[in-house]
Amino acid sequence: MNNTLVLFACLLLSGTLTAQPNGGEPVLKSETLALAKPNWKEVGKLKTRDAKDIKSSTWSIGGETLDRDYTDYQSYKTYLGPLGAKRIRLQGGWSKCEKVRGQYDFAWLDAVIPDAASRGVSPWVELSYGNPIYEGGGEAKLMGRIPTSAEGLAAWDNWVRAMVTRYKDQVPEWEIWNEPDGNPLNTGTELGVFYIRTARFVKSIQPNARLFALGMASVTKLDWMRDFFEVLKRENALDLVDILTYHGYAHNPDTSYPKIEEMRKLVWSYNPKIVFMQGENGAPSTPKAVTIGALRDQDWSELTQAKWDLRRMLGDHGRGISTNLFTISDIHYAAGDHMVGVNTKGLLQTNPDKTIKRPKRAYQAAQHVFSLFDDQIETLQQVKPNVSQETVSAFAYRHKTNGGSLVTLWNKEARPADEYTPKPTTLTVEGQFKQPVFVDLITGKVYNIPKEQWSKTGNRVTFTAVPVPDYPVLIADRAALVSVL
Known part of the structure; x- marks a missing residue:
C-alpha cells in the first residue's frame, strides 16, 4: 500500500474524512465548520463561464512542466476552457525541442499552443530551460544554470529564433527564464x-511581443534584482521589460504584500511603466507526507488549498496585480x-499516470473568480471599505456598465x-447596493442580506453582522453579478 493510501485510510478511520453515500469523493467533516453559511435565504448560485464566453480578464492558469513531461496536456485540456482563465503559462522546453544538435521537434508544442488558443485561452510561453547536449548550455531543470559558453549561447539564440x-x-x-535567482x-x-x-532576438522577429522578466523565485532578493536592472539601465534596455513576474510562497498569503510593495518601489525607480504580475502561486491540497514543492512543511487539504488560492488571487486583484494561479494539474x-x-x-x-482523476474544490473556487471578475468589473483602489475587525481584508469593485458595487472580504x-x-x-x-447579496466564493451560493442588517446614509452603506x-x-x-447569475 503506498503512502497516499495509508494516509487516506488513517483519515477515514480517525473520522476526519467521511465517505459519500453515493460513492463519490470523501469530504472533510470539518468543512461544515469552516464554510460561511449565513442564516439567510439562499437565492441562487453563481454560474461559471467558459473562457470563450469571457471577452477579456487578467487571469492566467499555470500549464507548467509540459517541457519535462511532468503533466499531460491532452488529459487536462478539456478542463481548460470551462475553468475560465483567459491565459495559460507554458514552458518552451529547449531540451525537449532539440535533442539532436541543430534538429528541432516542435510537434509537442504544436499539439498544445493552437489547441489552448482554440479554447479561448491565450498562451504565454516561457523561454527555458538549458540544454545539456551543449557544453555550457545550461541545465534542463528547475533552478537550473543558464547557458554560459559561447557555443551554448549561440545554440540558445538559434532555438529562440526558431521558437519565435x-x-x-x-x-x-x-x-x-524561470526563477533564475x-x-x-x-x-x-x-x-x-x-x-x-x-529579448532583442525576440523583438527582432516579433516587434510587438510583450516581454516578461524575471520569474523571480523570491520577492526579497532586492540586491539581486537591482544588479539586473543596473545592467539594463547601462545598456539602455529598460524598455525591454513590459511585465515583471515574481513568485514567492508564504503560508499566509496575505503576509506577502509588504515585500512585494518594496520590490515594486525598486523596479519603478528604474521604469515606472513596468507592470507587475504574480507569475506563479498556489497551495498544496494534501498533507505534508504526500506533497513536494513550496509550502510542503505544513499539512494541507483540498479545503485549505481552495481558501489559500482564493486569498492569493483576490489579494492580488484588489491591489491591481495580475495573477497566474499555479497550477491546473498536479505535477509529477x-x-x-x-x-x-x-x-x-x-x-x-491526477492518477499515477498523470491522467486526470477529478477536479478539486479549488477548481470550482477558481471558476467562480475567473467567471465573475472579468474586464467588466473594475477595481476601485481609491475606495477604502471600513471594517470593524482589524484582521479583515476588504477591497471594493464596481460593474462598469450598471454601476453595481462589490466588496471582497x-x-x-x-x-x-x-x-x-x-x-x-x-x-x-x-x-x-440596490439589492445586496452575500456570495460564498467556494460554494458559489448566493444569499439575500436581510433589510434589518443593512442601511444607507447618502452614498455610504453599512452592513452588520456579516459572517467573514x-x-x-x-x-x-x-x-453586479449579471454575468454569472
Missing part, C-alpha cells in the same frame, strides 16, 4: 546580460530534477484552516 519565428502569430507574450551561480548581473540578448516530478514526487498544487487531481489573521468560525463584522463602504470566514466572500449588488 514559428509561434509569433499565436504567442503574444514571452517570459525569459534560485540557482546561486546565476547572478543578477549575468542574468541582465542574458535577458537583453534574448521525476529523478534528475530539483525534486522528485507529486506536487499537489494542481486544481485537478476575508479574515487574514492566519494561514487558512480546516476549521474556522466566521467572525461577525460590520462593513461600511461607498457604492451602489478565513477565505474571500462577497457583498455585492445583485446587478
Whole structure:
C-alpha cells in the first residue's frame, strides 16, 4: 500500500474524512465548520463561464512542466476552457525541442499552443530551460544554470529564433527564464546580460511581443534584482521589460504584500511603466507526507488549498496585480530534477499516470473568480471599505456598465484552516447596493442580506453582522453579478 493510501485510510478511520453515500469523493467533516453559511435565504448560485464566453480578464492558469513531461496536456485540456482563465503559462522546453544538435521537434508544442488558443485561452510561453547536449548550455531543470559558453549561447539564440519565428502569430507574450535567482551561480548581473540578448532576438522577429522578466523565485532578493536592472539601465534596455513576474510562497498569503510593495518601489525607480504580475502561486491540497514543492512543511487539504488560492488571487486583484494561479494539474516530478514526487498544487487531481482523476474544490473556487471578475468589473483602489475587525481584508469593485458595487472580504489573521468560525463584522463602504447579496466564493451560493442588517446614509452603506470566514466572500449588488447569475 503506498503512502497516499495509508494516509487516506488513517483519515477515514480517525473520522476526519467521511465517505459519500453515493460513492463519490470523501469530504472533510470539518468543512461544515469552516464554510460561511449565513442564516439567510439562499437565492441562487453563481454560474461559471467558459473562457470563450469571457471577452477579456487578467487571469492566467499555470500549464507548467509540459517541457519535462511532468503533466499531460491532452488529459487536462478539456478542463481548460470551462475553468475560465483567459491565459495559460507554458514552458518552451529547449531540451525537449532539440535533442539532436541543430534538429528541432516542435510537434509537442504544436499539439498544445493552437489547441489552448482554440479554447479561448491565450498562451504565454516561457523561454527555458538549458540544454545539456551543449557544453555550457545550461541545465534542463528547475533552478537550473543558464547557458554560459559561447557555443551554448549561440545554440540558445538559434532555438529562440526558431521558437519565435514559428509561434509569433499565436504567442503574444514571452517570459525569459524561470526563477533564475534560485540557482546561486546565476547572478543578477549575468542574468541582465542574458535577458537583453534574448529579448532583442525576440523583438527582432516579433516587434510587438510583450516581454516578461524575471520569474523571480523570491520577492526579497532586492540586491539581486537591482544588479539586473543596473545592467539594463547601462545598456539602455529598460524598455525591454513590459511585465515583471515574481513568485514567492508564504503560508499566509496575505503576509506577502509588504515585500512585494518594496520590490515594486525598486523596479519603478528604474521604469515606472513596468507592470507587475504574480507569475506563479498556489497551495498544496494534501498533507505534508504526500506533497513536494513550496509550502510542503505544513499539512494541507483540498479545503485549505481552495481558501489559500482564493486569498492569493483576490489579494492580488484588489491591489491591481495580475495573477497566474499555479497550477491546473498536479505535477509529477521525476529523478534528475530539483525534486522528485507529486506536487499537489494542481486544481485537478491526477492518477499515477498523470491522467486526470477529478477536479478539486479549488477548481470550482477558481471558476467562480475567473467567471465573475472579468474586464467588466473594475477595481476601485481609491475606495477604502471600513471594517470593524482589524484582521479583515476588504477591497471594493464596481460593474462598469450598471454601476453595481462589490466588496471582497476575508479574515487574514492566519494561514487558512480546516476549521474556522466566521467572525461577525460590520462593513461600511461607498457604492451602489440596490439589492445586496452575500456570495460564498467556494460554494458559489448566493444569499439575500436581510433589510434589518443593512442601511444607507447618502452614498455610504453599512452592513452588520456579516459572517467573514478565513477565505474571500462577497457583498455585492445583485446587478453586479449579471454575468454569472
